[in-house]
Structures are given as C-alpha cells and as structure tokens.
Amino acid sequence: MINNKKYISLILVYHHNPEYSDGGSISMFETARWLQEQGENVCVYTFIRYDPAPAYEPRFLEALGKNIGISHKIIPFTGKDMGKSYHQNVLKLVTDTIKKSETNYAVTCDSDFISLISVSVSGIPGAHFFRSLSNIAIYTNNYYYIKLLQKRTVFTASEFLKEQAKQLLGIKAETWLPIPRFYDRPVLQARNQDNIRNGIGYYSSGKAKGDDIISAVIEKMPDRRFVIMGGAYSFCRPFPDNVEYIGEVSDVGKFYRKINLLLAPSIVKEGLSRVILEAHFNGIPVVANAIGGIPEAMGDTGILIDMDVPGEFFIHKMADKYASAIDRILNDDATYAAYSRKAWERSRIYQTKQNKISLDLYRRYIA
Incomplete structure (x- = not known):
C-alpha cells in the first residue's frame, strides 16, 4: 500500500507560544491536532522566544509533545536575534531548517513574514492562516508579500475575515476553523x-x-x-x-x-x-x-x-x-x-x- 500522507509542518516563528496560553497559539495547535487526527504526520517548528525561557526549552516541548501527540522542534535562536542586524541570519536559519526536514506541506500564519518567505523560497506548497483583521491589514500595499500569499491556499477564521482578505488584499480565501476539541x-x-x-x-x-x-x-x-x-x-x-x-x-x-x-x-x-x-x-x-x-x-x-x-x-x-x-x-x-x-x-x-x-x-x- 502506498502511503500518501504528508509531512505537514507548522512554521511559527512569530505567532506561537509553546505553552498555549493565548488564543492564537491554541487555534494553530488545534489545526495541527485536527490534521494529525486525519492521519497526517504533523510537526510544529518554533523557537526560544525569550532568553532565558526555561518553559520553552526542548525538554518542556518534548514532554508536551508526549501528551498531545504532536512533535515540537526548536529552531535555535532567541528574541534577541530578531533585531535588524540579525534578521537575514534568522531567515537563513529557518529556511535551511525547513529544507533539511521532510516537510512537503507547510503552514504559516498571520504576519509571520519570515516563515512565509522561508517556505516560499524553499518551494514547499502549503497554506497560510489569518486569524485577525490587524494581521491582514499589515499586508495592505505590500505587493511582494501579497504575491507570496497568492501562491498559497489562504484560510481565514471567519466569513468576516474572508471578506476583508478579498477587499484589502485581493485574495480569495476559504473560511476554515478546525473545530476545537473542547x-x-x-x-x-x-x-x-x-x-x-x-x-x-x-x-x-x-x-x-x-x-x-x-x-x-x-x-x-x-x-x-x-x-x-x-x-x-x-x-x-x-x-x-x-x-x-x-x-x-x-x-x-x-x-x-x-x-x-x-x-x-x-x-x-x-x-x-x-x-x-x-x-x-x-x-x-x-x-x-x-x-x-x-x-x-x-x-x-x-x-x-x-x-x-x-x-x-x-x-x-x-x-x-x-x-x-x-x-x-x-x-x-x-x-x-x-x-x-x-x-x-x-x-x-x-x-x-x-x-x-x-x-x-x-x-x-x-x-
């Protein structure tokens, strides 16, 4: 039997909290979990946001992964590395990490430009999720990023956001909010x-x-x-x-x-x-x-x-x-x-x- 399941990675450089203590991160986690329930191989790539941040260390994510059944992998940089002088280094690190992985379908979200650029230059197909109007508005009049979005499937959390994506960005989106397993x-x-x-x-x-x-x-x-x-x-x-x-x-x-x-x-x-x-x-x-x-x-x-x-x-x-x-x-x-x-x-x-x-x-x- 041929296994047609994908290796789906959520590349979440900006918009992810591994402790899942905010609604946006929970939403993306539930998307990952739903995809895994369909039999897909799912992994979340994130990074150590603050330094020090003991809760974000690999052993924490490893323990969390055992409970929820989703693999977490840390891209080794901290919030300090996100300064202007280090931006290109971070972009290269994220891109190289994704290219070396088994990822053949990548999910990005909101105004996470580094993740969007990384998966785009890597030639990996996938989807982009919008969960707030403010993140859609950030793309307004930015032709380069809009072109990147046009090459991906765009999902919004509501019909309201779907209409906003069309009006502000000229992008046809689908409304998809995988139901939370409450x-x-x-x-x-x-x-x-x-x-x-x-x-x-x-x-x-x-x-x-x-x-x-x-x-x-x-x-x-x-x-x-x-x-x-x-x-x-x-x-x-x-x-x-x-x-x-x-x-x-x-x-x-x-x-x-x-x-x-x-x-x-x-x-x-x-x-x-x-x-x-x-x-x-x-x-x-x-x-x-x-x-x-x-x-x-x-x-x-x-x-x-x-x-x-x-x-x-x-x-x-x-x-x-x-x-x-x-x-x-x-x-x-x-x-x-x-x-x-x-x-x-x-x-x-x-x-x-x-x-x-x-x-x-x-x-x-x-x-």
Whole structure:
C-alpha cells in the first residue's frame, strides 16, 4: 500500500507560544491536532522566544509533545536575534531548517513574514492562516508579500475575515476553523461540576478588548459579582470587592465554572471571538459589541450591543448599555434559560457544521 500522507509542518516563528496560553497559539495547535487526527504526520517548528525561557526549552516541548501527540522542534535562536542586524541570519536559519526536514506541506500564519518567505523560497506548497483583521491589514500595499500569499491556499477564521482578505488584499480565501476539541479539554468541566456559577465573566488581553467599558460597568453595578481572566487587564490592584481577578490560567475551565454570563465588549474588529465559542460550549449567554466577526460567532445566544461613535461620553454610554443588558438577562429566569439553551444548541450545530467544512476543505486542498 502506498502511503500518501504528508509531512505537514507548522512554521511559527512569530505567532506561537509553546505553552498555549493565548488564543492564537491554541487555534494553530488545534489545526495541527485536527490534521494529525486525519492521519497526517504533523510537526510544529518554533523557537526560544525569550532568553532565558526555561518553559520553552526542548525538554518542556518534548514532554508536551508526549501528551498531545504532536512533535515540537526548536529552531535555535532567541528574541534577541530578531533585531535588524540579525534578521537575514534568522531567515537563513529557518529556511535551511525547513529544507533539511521532510516537510512537503507547510503552514504559516498571520504576519509571520519570515516563515512565509522561508517556505516560499524553499518551494514547499502549503497554506497560510489569518486569524485577525490587524494581521491582514499589515499586508495592505505590500505587493511582494501579497504575491507570496497568492501562491498559497489562504484560510481565514471567519466569513468576516474572508471578506476583508478579498477587499484589502485581493485574495480569495476559504473560511476554515478546525473545530476545537473542547470535549477533551478542561473548558467543558463547567458543565459537570457542582459549582456556584454566579459571576459575570470577562477575558482581557488588553484595552482593545474593552477594559475601560468593563471598569465602568463594575463601578455601576456594585451588587454584581465579576470574574476577570487574563494577564493584561489595564486596571491594577486593589480591585473592588465585587471583582475576582484570576489572571492567566492554564485550566480555562476554572473561569467558566465561576460565571453564568460572559461580556465581550471589544472595541476592535475581531476576526472571530474564541471566548464566545467557549461560552457556548458551556451554555453561557453572552453580551458583546456588534463589531467585526463577533456577530458571526455569537448568533442569537445573547444581546449584541450597538457601538456609539467614540467621544467624550463613549465609555459611560456603553457601560449603561451593558448594565441594562446584564439586568435583562440575569433578572429573569426564563430569559436566562432561553439564552442558555440557544448557546447549547448553537455549539452543537456549529460543531457539526465545522466538522463537515473541515473535511471538505481538507480533501480539496491538502489530502
């Protein structure tokens, strides 16, 4: 029997955290894992981002690989080597590493130009994934990189990003987000734990996610309990008495076991809000800004907030809208139950749909 399986490598010089503590890295890991589930040989090439960085050493990746079944290989350079004077050396190192490997299908992502150039000059076919609008916008008016993208299959995380890739870059993309295997991750433990879930949740990765709006909502609603996850929340301790700050957590189920409502007041056009998908898998309703790919992710599982034009009272106006939506959902058991049921149903439908799309795109472009 002839083995037609490929040696697929994810070349992730810029956009990868081997500890998988950010949504983007998790997304690419899940893509790798999905491809491996189809019987492909999959490897992730990354590098030691900081020096020192004990968590990124080969022995850590080796141990992680045993747990998830995906090989990690380190390209030996650090963040210091990414300075202008060393850029060409890094490019040569990455290119030589890939050429010497068994890779015959390469995956790159976002604004990782070094990886894109390396696989292109190596003549290795493959795909490029876009997961955010900001990374698409970086390519605007850069003819050289657009030409490189045109020679690869381009995938986007949402229909919103697909349209943006067409408008901004003139590139025809396919929407593909291999369905996260939430059922074997701690994220779903919230369903089965006898915990009191009475917090209003917010995940922060910086001010663009809506930190200012959340701070104003917390101030307006001292009788409501808020749970904040993420290490980039703009407002420092001490927190108000009605706030539980859990910071960065590897077990995100800890977050979902504490909340019964999620807020997503992003003020930038997100590609597709992962935290909303995770909330759905836990039957948690959502209140979110109607911006970017958020409505596409959310559907009718909560309340979408129209954004006012930013101005002097923008934050307070938005906080008032969020406070009203929170009360509307949490003050009426029937309303809450209806939104929670819709979240469950949407997660089931989404999972079935994405599995079908994934198989179709895999057979068309990779298998």
